[in-house]
Amino acid sequence: MITLDDMSLSIEDFNRCIEDIVNTSDNLIDGWRFEQNEELENGKYIIKKEQKVLSQDQEDDINHVLTFEYHIAFNISYGVPVLCFNVWKQDGTMLTVEEFWKLNERFKESNMYDTITQMDHPVLRRPFFTLHPCRTHEIMEPFLEESKNPVVSWLTVVGPFVHLDLNEEYVKMCS
Amino acid sequence: MSDNLSYVQISSSVNPSFWNKLSELKLNVYKLDESKHSIWGYHTIINSTSCPITLMEVDSTSFNREFTAHNQYLPFHGWILNTNTIEQFKECDKVELINSEGHKLYQHIINEDVFKDTSLLNRFFILSFADLKKFHYYYWFSFPVPRHVVVEKIDACDLENVFSPEEVETLHSAYKNLDCTQRSYFIVKKESGKMLEICTLAFQLKSITLEDKDNYYFVFHNISNDKNAVGSPFRNYVAFLLYYCDFLQNKIVNFISFNLSRTGSQVTCRKSIVYKLKLPMKTKDFYTSWVGWEKNERDKMGPKLANMKNTLDPSVIAENAVDLNLKLMKWNLLPSIDLDNIKKTKCLLLGAGTLGCSVARTLLGWGVRDITFVDNSTVSFSNPVRQSLFTYQDSVDMKSKSKAAADNLKNIFPGVNSVGHQLTIPMPGHSVGESLLEQTKESVKKLTQLIKDHDAIFLLLDSRESRWLPTLIGNVENKILINAALGFDSYLVMRHGVYSQNDTIQASDHPEGCKVITGNNLACYFCCDVTAPGDSLKGRTLDQQCTVTRPGVSQIAGALAVELLISVLQHKHGVLAPAYYSTAQTVPMQEMTASGDSVLGLVPHSIRGFLSSFEQILPATEKYKNCVACSDLVINEYKEKQMEFLLNVFNSSKHLEDVALLTEMFKDTDFEEVLEFSDEDFSA
Structure with missing residues (x-):
């Protein structure tokens, strides 16, 4: 057990939570699937892809078909789950973090710069857009006792910032 | 006065991992080999509400021998021809290329391959040139379909207007039990007083006659997110049906445009549409003249360029x-x-x-x-x-x-x-x-x-x-x-x-x-x-x-x-x-x-x-x-x-x-x- 104190999420807890997510997703045909690097203690993570159309701003009528690939992995140093994602256009070129911010100007007030940054994926060790993990523990803390699936509870809070909406079936898993 | 059925063009969506894998294969396996390699494309079985455009994706798993994708995808069968030089990419005859792709599809139809795997009617082809020094990829997708397939829309109504809720449920659960090779196209048999039957094309198609054709509904998994249109591969379905049921030419035939959608946590096929469509006469070049090159971002017929330097070049x-x-x-x-x-x-x-x-x-x-x-x-x-x-x-x-x-x-x-x-x-x-x-x-x-x-x-x-x-x-x-x-x-x-x-x-x-x-x-x-x-x-x-x-x-x-x-x-x-x-x-x-x-x-x-x-x-x-x-x-x-x-x-x-x-x-x-x-x- 990697638990720092009683009120934090262990890797075992995390793995159980993402397993539940994948099971529910399979029933919903929602697209979450497992990936694993067996050499790492925190090697398990889940992935989901989703296509969305976001328009840049008023001047730009062009609709950008973007593919979001979400990853939920475990960050050992913070002891929290991490939501990483990459976004690419139809030709496969990735959005830069600046381009992503531009598409999300409505979130500016909540200080996008602090919230979404680029960090190395905990397992893949490649740069991904990441919801900065430093506040995750704070957000998760109330859920650790109350929720049966703290990872889902946390996702329902932070997901909307990155256009990730969870089906109500997942929320049912928490109580 | 009825309209013609309108088709939705498929739009390609390339995952970065596809280019990565292509580079790897080009360097280590294909080298200077310029033959065509078979690849998979993916379309989600549940139509997206967040994206109105009909997408077909390719990623690194596209190069796998077997179709191993997640249960949320329908397979597309494709080929990639990666040329060694930009000149070959530019100069190769695009009309001939798509016609030869169409001919291959025609071979699958007459060889009865399609009965074994109906998704063979969902086809694509990529012509590409990879400039691996610059991480530039020139590419052009095509989704070959026969040129002359004009289908007249006689009538269209919701699934539930034709089928009882029980029948709709039967249809959905039968769909779930179909093998993924049979999900794209199949047949529903509805005779009055009898249970609804869901059959594969292989099982049923050849026994249908002009007289009992109205008891059958030809189902196609509609990949169009616009429910008033159908995905362009429908034309291949018509070409296939008319090959085996010549008598359906110029006749009104029942179709079900099968659509899976999500309402809350439920996935249903209730949004499917039942059509009465008048099929065309086969012209002389019905199976020889093919179209389907994808338009580029400027809405012109032409190749696209993906500059992957930022993503793939480790020094960048x-x-x-x-x-x-x-x-x-x-x-x-x-x-x-x-x-x-x-x-x-x-x-x-x-x-x-x-x-x-x-x-x-x-x-x-x-x-x-x-x-x-x-x-x-x-x-x-x-x-x-x-x-x-x-x-x-x-x-x-x-x-x-x-x-x-x-x-x-x-x-x-x-x-x-x-x-x-x-x-x-x-x-x-x-x-x-x-x-x-x-x-x-x-x-x-x-x-x-x-x-x-x-x-x-x-x-x-x-x-x-x-x-x-x-x-x-x-x-x-x-x-x-x-x-x-x-x-x-x-x-x-x-x-x-x-x-x-x-x-x-x-x-x-x-x-x-x-x-x-x-x-x-x-x-x-x-x-x-x-x-x-x-x-x-x-x-x-x-x-x-x-x-x-x-x-x-x-x-x-x-x-x-x-x-x-x-x-x-x-x-x-x-x-x-x-x-x-x-x-x-x-x-x-x-x-x-x-x-x-x-x-x-x-x-x-x-x-x-x-x-x-x-x-x-x-x-x-x-x-x-x-x-x-x-x-x-x-x-x-x-x-x-x-x-x-x-x-x-x-x-x-x-x-x-x-x-x-x-x-x-x-x-x-x-x-x-x-x-x-x-x-x-x-x-x-």
């Missing part, structure tokens, strides 16, 4: 990651820091020893891209442990330090532009004989040019006199000069004042107990000394000749030298930034850091540190009018006589004392008294 990934780290500093802490100014500052490092290595590494951290080394020696066996850019192997190979430092810096970060120059800097009092004359002149020229070509000059040499020439030239050229020198357990890091700037920057208000010296009035390394630099290595013991220092000292001093440069660069007045110094013990320097002139705080003139007490002080000194390196006397003499003056100085440092009028001064001074006060350069 490294550059972006380094820049991002610095940008995070800007975004989170220092919004007004000018990172571009730092990035474009060209740095010349004179000396590639402990200090040079440490300075270079810290410059890399700040995103500086141009770092030039000058040194005259080779990597020795004792160097690598203290000099962070060298390895044991460099000592074995006796590599020149400047070259090894530049090479290793590029290994650490390929985005850096780093060059090493093997050069001995001519020094005062190191006489130049006839044999060395040309070489010395050459060295002066080379050093002068290097200083001109850079913005910031670091003096990181191991002797005092080797700093004289670059101090002089750097001063004349108005460059930022940062000087670092080491004692055994002490260090000095300082910036030199600049040569006669006309406008003096008025120092802003400063707290009591502080004094200020303007940037053009700051001392250079030599101002504090009243003798000309001579051959300081002469008569020294070995431990005096090699710099014997506590190993951490060079790391500290090197880092400080870079931070001092960065503070200068970020100051409103740059090299003319004034230096404050405390004259009273009561004023802590920390209180002076708040200044509107620089986001990074104050810019000291010099930093002296002492490891014996782990203390650091920030003295500031004014220029000395008789300085042997930066006084007007010396500079004017140099400007007037150039090489002649320099050669005189090299041959005798006494000449320098004459020019700086020090000789005269000494006559009137009790020399013993002066020496008592002129402490060692950098000791306490």
Whole structure:
């Protein structure tokens, strides 16, 4: 057990939570699937892809078909789950973090710069857009006792910032 | 009057991993092989509400032999033809290519392959050229369908208007039980008074007759997100049906446009549509004329280009990651820091020893891209442990330090532009004989040019006199000069004042107990000394000749030298930034850091540190009018006589004392008294 104190999420807890997510997703045909690097203690993570159309701003009528690939992995140093994602256009070129911010100007007030940054994926060790993990523990803390699936509870809070909406079936898993 | 059925074109969506995999295969497997390779495409079985466009995706798993995708995908069968040259990509006959693809599909129909795997009717083809040096991918998708398939829409209604809720449920659960090879196209048999039957094409199609055709519904999984249109592969379905049921030509036939959608947590097929469609007559070229090249982003028929440099080129990934780290500093802490100014500052490092290595590494951290080394020696066996850019192997190979430092810096970060120059800097009092004359002149020229070509000059040499020439030239050229020198357990890091700037920057208000010296009035390394630099290595013991220092000292001093440069660069007045110094013990320097002139705080003139007490002080000194390196006397003499003056100085440092009028001064001074006060350069 990697638990720092009683009120934090262990890797075992995390793995159980993402397993539940994948099971529910399979029933919903929602697209979450497992990936694993067996050499790492925190090697398990889940992935989901989703296509969305976001328009840049008023001047730009062009609709950008973007593919979001979400990853939920475990960050050992913070002891929290991490939501990483990459976004690419139809030709496969990735959005830069600046381009992503531009598409999300409505979130500016909540200080996008602090919230979404680029960090190395905990397992893949490649740069991904990441919801900065430093506040995750704070957000998760109330859920650790109350929720049966703290990872889902946390996702329902932070997901909307990155256009990730969870089906109500997942929320049912928490109580 | 009824309309014709409208078709939705499929739009390709390439995952970055697809290009990555293609590059890998091209390099290791395909090589120059230009044959077609079969690949998979994916379409989600549940129509998306967030994306109105009909997408077919390819990713790295597209190259798998078997279809192993997640249960949410319908397979598309495809091929990729990756040409070896851009010319072949451009010149190959696109009409012929798509017709030959169509012909292959036709073969699948007549061979009855489609019965085994109905998804063979969902087809695509990629023509590509991969420029692997630039990570540029030229590509053109096609989704071949027969040209002449005009279908008349006689009637359309919701599924639930034709089928009872139980039948709809039967349809959905039967669909779930179908193998993924049979899900794209199948048949529903509805006879009055009988249970709804869901059958595969293989099982049912050939037994259908003109008379009982109305009992059958030809189902197709509609990939269009616009429910009033159908995906273009529907045309292949018609081509297939008319091949086996010739009698359906010009007849009205039942179809179900099968659509899976999500309502809340439920996935249903209730949004499917039942059509009555009038199928066309087969024209003569019905199975031979094919269309379906994808339009590009300008809505023209033409290829697309994916520039994947940012994603796939590891050196570009490294550059972006380094820049991002610095940008995070800007975004989170220092919004007004000018990172571009730092990035474009060209740095010349004179000396590639402990200090040079440490300075270079810290410059890399700040995103500086141009770092030039000058040194005259080779990597020795004792160097690598203290000099962070060298390895044991460099000592074995006796590599020149400047070259090894530049090479290793590029290994650490390929985005850096780093060059090493093997050069001995001519020094005062190191006489130049006839044999060395040309070489010395050459060295002066080379050093002068290097200083001109850079913005910031670091003096990181191991002797005092080797700093004289670059101090002089750097001063004349108005460059930022940062000087670092080491004692055994002490260090000095300082910036030199600049040569006669006309406008003096008025120092802003400063707290009591502080004094200020303007940037053009700051001392250079030599101002504090009243003798000309001579051959300081002469008569020294070995431990005096090699710099014997506590190993951490060079790391500290090197880092400080870079931070001092960065503070200068970020100051409103740059090299003319004034230096404050405390004259009273009561004023802590920390209180002076708040200044509107620089986001990074104050810019000291010099930093002296002492490891014996782990203390650091920030003295500031004014220029000395008789300085042997930066006084007007010396500079004017140099400007007037150039090489002649320099050669005189090299041959005798006494000449320098004459020019700086020090000789005269000494006559009137009790020399013993002066020496008592002129402490060692950098000791306490």
